[in-house]
Amino acid sequence: MRLKHTTVISWSSLYFEIMLLDQSIHQISTLLRQKNLSSVELVTEAYQTIKEINPQINAFITLVEQNLALKQARNVDQNRVKFTSPLAGIPYLLKDSYVTQSLRTTAASAVLQNFIPPYSATVYHRLEDSGAILIGKMNMDAWGHGGSTENTDFKPTKNPYELSRVAGGSSGGPAAALACRLAAFAIGEDTGGSIRNPAAWTNTTGLKVTYGRVSRYGCIAYASSFDTVGPMAKTAADCALVLKAIAGQDPYDATSAVQPVPDYYQKLTQSLKGKTIGIPTDLYGDGLDEPIKTAILKQKKVFQALGLKLVELKMPLLRYGLAVYYLIGLSETSSNLARYDGLRFGQDRHFFTTETMRRIMIGTYALSAGYYDAYYRQAQKGRTLLIREYDQAFTHCDVLLMPVNPISPPKFGELIADPLTNIMADIYTVTQNPVGLPSLAVPCGFTPNQLPIGLQLVGQLFAEDLLLAIGHQYQQVTTWHLQKPQLL
Ligand code: GLN
Numbered sequence: 001m002r003l004k005h006t007t008v009i010s011w012s013s014l015y016f017e018i019m020l021l022d023q024s025i026h027q028i029s030t031l032l033r034q035k036n037l038s039s040v041e042l043v044t045e046a047y048q049t050i051k052e053i054n055p056q057i058n059a060f061i062t063l064v065e066q067n068l069a070l071k072q073a074r075n076v077d078q079n080r081v082k083f084t085s086p087l088a089g090i091p092y093l094l095k096d097s098y099v100t101q102s103l104r105t106t107a108a109s110a111v112l113q114n115f116i117p118p119y120s121a122t123v124y125h126r127l128e129d130s131g132a133i134l135i136g137k138m139n140m141d142a143w144g145h146g147g148s149t150e151n152t153d154f155k156p157t158k159n160p161y162e163l164s165r166v167a168g169g170s171s172g173g174p175a176a177a178l179a180c181r182l183a184a185f186a187i188g189e190d191t192g193g194s195i196r197n198p199a200a201w202t203n204t205t206g207l208k209v210t211y212g213r214v215s216r217y218g219c220i221a222y223a224s225s226f227d228t229v230g231p232m233a234k235t236a237a238d239c240a241l242v243l244k245a246i247a248g249q250d251p252y253d254a255t256s257a258v259q260p261v262p263d264y265y266q267k268l269t270q271s272l273k274g275k276t277i278g279i280p281t282d283l284y285g286d287g288l289d290e291p292i293k294t295a296i297l298k299q300k301k302v303f304q305a306l307g308l309k310l311v312e313l314k315m316p317l318l319r320y321g322l323a324v325y326y327l328i329g330l331s332e333t334s335s336n337l338a339r340y341d342g343l344r345f346g347q348d349r350h351f352f353t354t355e356t357m358r359r360i361m362i363g364t365y366a367l368s369a370g371y372y373d374a375y376y377r378q379a380q381k382g383r384t385l386l387i388r389e390y391d392q393a394f395t396h397c398d399v400l401l402m403p404v405n406p407i408s409p410p411k412f413g414e415l416i417a418d419p420l421t422n423i424m425a426d427i428y429t430v431t432q433n434p435v436g437l438p439s440l441a442v443p444c445g446f447t448p449n450q451l452p453i454g455l456q457l458v459g460q461l462f463a464e465d466l467l468l469a470i471g472h473q474y475q476q477v478t479t480w481h482l483q484k485p486q487l488l
Contacts, residue, residue: 019488020045021091021181025238026265028184029086039073039089039133042184046091046135050182056487057158057167059177061096062104062137069133076131086241086265088131093178093186095171096137097144098229099218100124103134107220108152109142110351111340121218122250123187123229130245135183139173142353143337144189144222146170147197147425150416151355159201160485161451165409168198174232175202179485185233185242189219191226192325193404193429196441199232200404200454203443203483205471206232207239208429210462211436212257214243215250223332226325226433235481236442236471240264243464259462267465268472273307275466277457278397280315283428288406295445295453296403299474303401306473313396317389320382321431322423327366327379328434334363358419383434390435390458398466400458403428404441408451432458440467443480452480 020028020042031037047066054060069091076089083089099105099117106112124134141151149157149172157172159165160179167176174186175198188195190208199206207230214229221227231242244264250256279300284293300310337360342348352360366375393400406427415422432439438459445453459467475481 019049019181021049021184024235025086025090025184025233025241028090029088032089033080039076040070042089043069043073043091043133043135046183049180050135053180053182053487056163057160057176057180058155059139059157059173059182060136061106061108061139061154061173064103064135069135072133076133083131085130085245087127087245089133090185091133091135091183092127093136093138093174093183094124094134095140095174095186095188097140097189097220098124098187099220100134100137103137105137105220106154107143108140108154109353109356110153110347112346113153115346119218122215122252123246124218126246138171138177138186141170141172142356143220143333144170144191144194145333145356145359146416147193147422148410148415149173149198150412151353153353156412159409160487161203162409164411165451166201166412166415168201168409170194171232172198175199175204175206178202178204178232178234180488181484185231185238187246188230188232190228190230190433191222192329192433193426195230195232196404196429196439196454196456197426199441200443201409201452203452203481204232205235205239205443205481206230206441207243207464207467208432208439209243209247209464210257210438211433212255213438213462213464214246215253215256217250217252221336223329224336225332226329228433235475236440236468237265237268237475239440240268240468240472257462262465264465264468268469270465270469271307272470272473274309275399276309276311276397277303278311278313278393278400280318280393280400280402281312282314282316283318283402287424287427288403289408291447292403292406292408292453296401296455299444299455302474302477305477306470308470311397313393315389315393317385318431321386322427324379324382324386324434325426325430326362326423327375328383330359330363331367331376332363334360334367355416386431387435390437394460398460399463399470402456402458404454404456408447408453428456436461438462438464438467440471442471442474444478445480
């Protein structure tokens with residue numbers, strides 16, 4: 001189906017038909033500043049596309065009232081000079097794990113089905129100050145528990161590339177929506193892959209930031225020592241603009257980092273000469289689907305052409321990643337979810353899904369007397385080994401090239417019905433969070449049956465600028481990220 005509400009834009013005497021939200025944030029913001037486009041037009045297009053597309057993919061949990069969004073858009077249009085951020089007047093989406101004052105926030109769980117928060121997350125405030133316009137709260141695996149957006153109490157999100165398949169998770173709603181150009185960017189949350197996995201499965205770009213780079217204040221906690229708040233968008237360049245707006249220290253989050261926030265957009269064009277990409281060959285063995293392996297390794301040539309050097313290495317200790325991640329992550333979630341006792345927020349514990357109850361029970365078990373030493377403490381030692389393994393790898397290279405998902409998006413039911421396969425699917429994305437490292441997922445190909453494939457570039461702490469620069473320069477010479485689902 002072709003969308004009917006395309007707009008004719010005049011640009012250097014060229015006339016072409018385009019979906020406004022298919023353009024980059026930089027392009028949109030330039031048109032807005034030149035008054036060749038209004039935020040009202042953008043927001044109107046977003047709501048029209050959502051009306052046509054969302055019933056097919058179920059990406060939203062709560063849609064912001066159109067009149068409210070239009071009122072904000074008019075305000076930005078009328079006071080344009082007051083807004084200096086390139087995000088001013090641009091529609092965006094929040095994963096429903098961020099609290100928003102007076103706007104329902106559910107974390108995709110029936111426990112919080114009717115929860116109206118009394119305050120808003122820092123990331124929301126920063127975007128509000130930038131003049132960005134919130135359009136909706138997006139579907140996800142409840143509490144971040146999952147990688148397919150099937151563990152939601154609001155019906156699964158469908159993959160726009162094939163509606164019988166999952167969109168990934170836990171930030172599946174925002175990813176599917178961006179693939180369909182329902183907004184310009186989104187804020188996801190990544191505890192063990194939740195930004196990168198759905199980005200890779202929907203042909204979009206997502207950045208898991210260094211732990212502490214963006215304030216977690218107002219982010220509903222899954223595993224507090226792993227949780228990160230990050231941008232999801234069509235391109236690395238768009239992610240750079242969003243990250244600049246949301247990063248930085250926050251007095252409300254003691255774990256937010258004091259490091260200055262660079263101008264990530266300016267640094268996109270930095271020279272990559274002399275930088276080295278490490279390829280951990282042991283990650284490209286059994287269990288990785290052949291088309292994914294082939295697609296990723298084919299990109300070596302592209303990276304070399306960008307001036308990057310390649311080096312092969314081994315990271316055998318990463319095989320303990322799943323055990324470390326799931327023991328610590330579930331221990332932390334069992335503690336974090338104890339507050340949902342039905343007295344303070346929402347409904348009682350009977351409303352947790354089977355998957356979430358399983359996670360609380362495993363975490364409680366790992367933390368209980370007699371088992372703590374055997375499980376939790378061992379996992380913390382394993383975490384130290386992961387830190388050392390990455391430190392060691394970074395003595396040979398600047399970034400690491402890894403797969404995001406070992407498989408392409410499965411059909412509904414395949415993951416959720418099989419908890420072990422579900423866990424195995426996270427194998428490449430769970431080792432970075434216990435170490436705190438940033439990682440960028442970018443599109444790099446399609447399977448023979450036209451399902452998106454992504455790769456991830458893992459960097460050293462606070463090296464988001466380098467990851468985004470490599471991602472951007474890669475996207476300047478490749479076209480994968482420009483492909484869109486046929487649904488459009
Ligand atoms: N799929 C992983 C899990 O289920 C990661 C989730 C996340 O990053 N929130 O734990």
